Amino acid sequence: MSVPVTGWDAGNVYHAGVHASKTPSDSRVVIEQKLFKFVDQFRMEEHFIYREKIKRNAEGRNYSLAVQLEHLDGVDRALSDKLKTCPADFLPLFEVAVQNLAKQLLQDDKIPTFQILLRSNETIQDLRKLNSEHISQLVRVSGIIIAATNLSAKATNIQIMCKTCRQCKMLPVPGGFSGIQLPRACDSDPTEIGPKDCGLDPYVVIHDKCTFVDQQVLKLQESPELLPVGDLPRHITVHVDRYLTNKVIPGRRVTITGIYDICQNSSSKKQSHGVGTRIPYIRAIGLELDTEQVGQELGSFTHAEEEEIIAISRRPNFYNVFTNSIAPSIFGNRDIKHAIASLLFGGSKKILADGMKLRGDINVLLLGDPGTAKSQFLKFVHQVAPVAVYTSGKGSSAAGLTAAVVRDAATREFRLEGGAMVLADGGVICIDEFDKMRDEDRVAIHEAMEQQTISIAKAGITTILNSRTSVLAAANPIFGRYDDMKTPGENIDFQTTILSRFDMIFIVKDEHNDARDRDIARHVLGVHMHRAPPESAVGEIDITKMKKYIAYARLKCAPRLSSEAAEKLSSHFVAIRSEVKNMEQQSNVRSSIPITVRQLEAIVRISESLAKMTLSPRVTEQHVDEAIRLFKHSTMDALQSGEVEGMSQAEVARQLKVVEKEIKSRIPMGSRASTQRIIKELEKNFSAIVVGRAIDILVRREVLQYRNQRKVIFRSGV
Numbered sequence: 001m002s003v004p005v006t007g008w009d010a011g012n013v014y015h016a017g018v019h020a021s022k023t024p025s026d027s028r029v030v031i032e033q034k035l036f037k038f039v040d041q042f043r044m045e046e047h048f049i050y051r052e053k054i055k056r057n058a059e060g061r062n063y064s065l066a067v068q069l070e071h072l073d074g075v076d077r078a079l080s081d082k083l084k085t086c087p088a089d090f091l092p093l094f095e096v097a098v099q100n101l102a103k104q105l106l107q108d109d110k111i112p113t114f115q116i117l118l119r120s121n122e123t124i125q126d127l128r129k130l131n132s133e134h135i136s137q138l139v140r141v142s143g144i145i146i147a148a149t150n151l152s153a154k155a156t157n158i159q160i161m162c163k164t165c166r167q168c169k170m171l172p173v174p175g176g177f178s179g180i181q182l183p184r185a186c187d188s189d190p191t192e193i194g195p196k197d198c199g200l201d202p203y204v205v206i207h208d209k210c211t212f213v214d215q216q217v218l219k220l221q222e223s224p225e226l227l228p229v230g231d232l233p234r235h236i237t238v239h240v241d242r243y244l245t246n247k248v249i250p251g252r253r254v255t256i257t258g259i260y261d262i263c264q265n266s267s268s269k270k271q272s273h274g275v276g277t278r279i280p281y282i283r284a285i286g287l288e289l290d291t292e293q294v295g296q297e298l299g300s301f302t303h304a305e306e307e308e309i310i311a312i313s314r315r316p317n318f319y320n321v322f323t324n325s326i327a328p329s330i331f332g333n334r335d336i337k338h339a340i341a342s343l344l345f346g347g348s349k350k351i352l353a354d355g356m357k358l359r360g361d362i363n364v365l366l367l368g369d370p371g372t373a374k375s376q377f378l379k380f381v382h383q384v385a386p387v388a389v390y391t392s393g394k395g396s397s398a399a400g401l402t403a404a405v406v407r408d409a410a411t412r413e414f415r416l417e418g419g420a421m422v423l424a425d426g427g428v429i430c431i432d433e434f435d436k437m438r439d440e441d442r443v444a445i446h447e448a449m450e451q452q453t454i455s456i457a458k459a460g461i462t463t464i465l466n467s468r469t470s471v472l473a474a475a476n477p478i479f480g481r482y483d484d485m486k487t488p489g490e491n492i493d494f495q496t497t498i499l500s501r502f503d504m505i506f507i508v509k510d511e512h513n514d515a516r517d518r519d520i521a522r523h524v525l526g527v528h529m530h531r532a533p534p535e536s537a538v539g540e541i542d543i544t545k546m547k548k549y550i551a552y553a554r555l556k557c558a559p560r561l562s563s564e565a566a567e568k569l570s571s572h573f574v575a576i577r578s579e580v581k582n583m584e585q586q587s588n589v590r591s592s593i594p595i596t597v598r599q600l601e602a603i604v605r606i607s608e609s610l611a612k613m614t615l616s617p618r619v620t621e622q623h624v625d626e627a628i629r630l631f632k633h634s635t636m637d638a639l640q641s642g643e644v645e646g647m648s649q650a651e652v653a654r655q656l657k658v659v660e661k662e663i664k665s666r667i668p669m670g671s672r673a674s675t676q677r678i679i680k681e682l683e684k685n686f687s688a689i690v691v692g693r694a695i696d697i698l699v700r701r702e703v704l705q706y707r708n709q710r711k712v713i714f715r716s717g718v
Helices: 028-041 049-059 069-075 077-085 087-106 266-270 303-313 318-324 334-345 374-384 439-443 446-450 514-528 543-556 563-587 597-613 621-639 649-666 675-683 688-700
Strands: 002-006 013-017 064-068 115-119 138-148 152-162 168-172 203-221 235-241 253-263 279-289 364-368 388-392 403-407 414-418 428-432 453-458 461-466 470-475 504-508 672-674 704-707 712-715
Touching: 028 049, 028 069, 028 077, 028 087, 049 064, 049 087, 064 069, 069 077, 077 087, 077 138, 087 115, 087 253, 138 235, 138 414, 303 543, 318 334, 318 597, 334 364, 334 374, 334 470, 334 504, 334 543, 334 597, 334 621, 364 374, 374 388, 374 428, 374 470, 374 543, 403 453, 414 461, 446 453, 504 621, 543 597, 563 597, 563 621, 597 621, 649 675, 649 688, 672 675, 675 688, 675 712, 688 704
Parallel strands: 064 115, 115 279, 235 279, 364 470, 364 504, 388 428, 428 470
Antiparallel strands: 002 013, 138 203, 138 253, 152 168, 152 203, 203 235, 253 279, 403 414, 453 461, 672 712, 704 712
């Protein structure tokens, strides 16, 4: 006599003797008994943890059980090794053992089969190092989910019926994707139903009587930080079923424990592959969200780690200590480092009573000359932020930044694949060469920067994706270098709509100063000689601690404004607006960098991030003062950067108008004059910088034209 045992996923039937075998190592009954004993008797500190979990989950109709492999290692190492090397054979027995224990604990024989979810602390394997030696073994890999299909129903057992004699029977569905072959002839017993001639292929599937489980297909891409330079990221298909479905969305970092398996899909059948060629995939039996993912559950930090983080936050002058640890190999740029520190922590996200959401993420733009270490700042942030994506403007399209609609090769249906801003959800996206992006691509991220969502309406797919990310962008001015003779509007080739979404805009100039040049040269040479320069190229807080500290602060700290701080912010915003209004009235030109209510919210976010940096629950006046100072040294300085030394912007604008009239009066329509002669004549009464700028403006308006290698100017317009 034999007892049928349903196999895991494949639906195979195993036959084992009722009486215990004399060779326990080969007996499935003995293995099942060992697994039953493990889940029944394993305990920690007088708690039978698996017995309690089974009872609690079954009562809540959650028929799954998460098992830590290290627990089984401690009880029976040989059994644990067998589970790792032949998981597809042993997991069915494990599930039956848990089901039997649940029936015994709850005194209910109708409890369905439990799903075993394995968890492990073993070393994560590199996705590109998985090969044929790992087939059918347990593997543990991590990466980013870049696509997830809709749920589909997968049959585990199908009922078939003969069209002629009406005989019915159940067939188990094998694992993988090879499908199932129906019998070509009816095998019913003729002694029971009489003579028959059912013919070839008599069976049809009775769908109502089949058993199904939920299944979902994920696409896992290797982590960007593990990607070798110059290589394309590898990805692998992951199949999840039952209680592992609908657990992740594109953009989430996960660690997957599963069986490395092979299949032959429909696309490979059409191509001329060899008979034995198969495509690898992973059958997931454990799914963990990355513990470093910002926004995870509170249990992701141990008690010792929390104590260490709180001790770091209480260090005297911690604000400067943390700032000095940001890109320590880059000389100076203290205010930029302060701004990057604020960006890494971010402000507090708010959801208002009417459902409106206010972002807490801070956006920073570094605009300036080449060779000022803008890209190095971006690379450092990419390393230190818990979640970060690095991209370059010229190599990024609108679809690559937001989301792409692709056609599934198997189902021929359209589906979404998240772009860089979706993958950076909950972290930072670093966009280099921001000025080299096409205008239509840059417009695609407007919504993502302020509303922090990406709306998609393509190929019949209408949806909204989350992109709760900070943007750190680096760009060059129109002429490659920042021209002090031109206004910010003439140097910055960005629309007001994109500039207003940046909380801080830094204009980084490569100024010629002998003392500063000497300090920079000494610092750079010290770094190249692998010697610490006087300022020390090693931060007090290393990158690993910084990453953990930032994740903890973003997770557990959400400071709020005090009434005194709010009053100071209000009066300061009114003062800034009136100052910009006066500047615009005097110069009769709208400022290229707008000061709107978004900039007030920007100062609020900066204040909250400074409070979050020291794990403070309240934003005080000191935090607001530093936020105002940072804003003045970034966006307000950029706004006033067109001023000539010793002259206000209003005075420069007034002189420009007068100089333009003088030039027009000296050069009649259709005539020409020497450039040097005009400049020398006007320099007697006006600044040389103002005269040069006036000529450039008239040339741009096509009133004047340069001739003869700029030695002569010709008046061609009014």
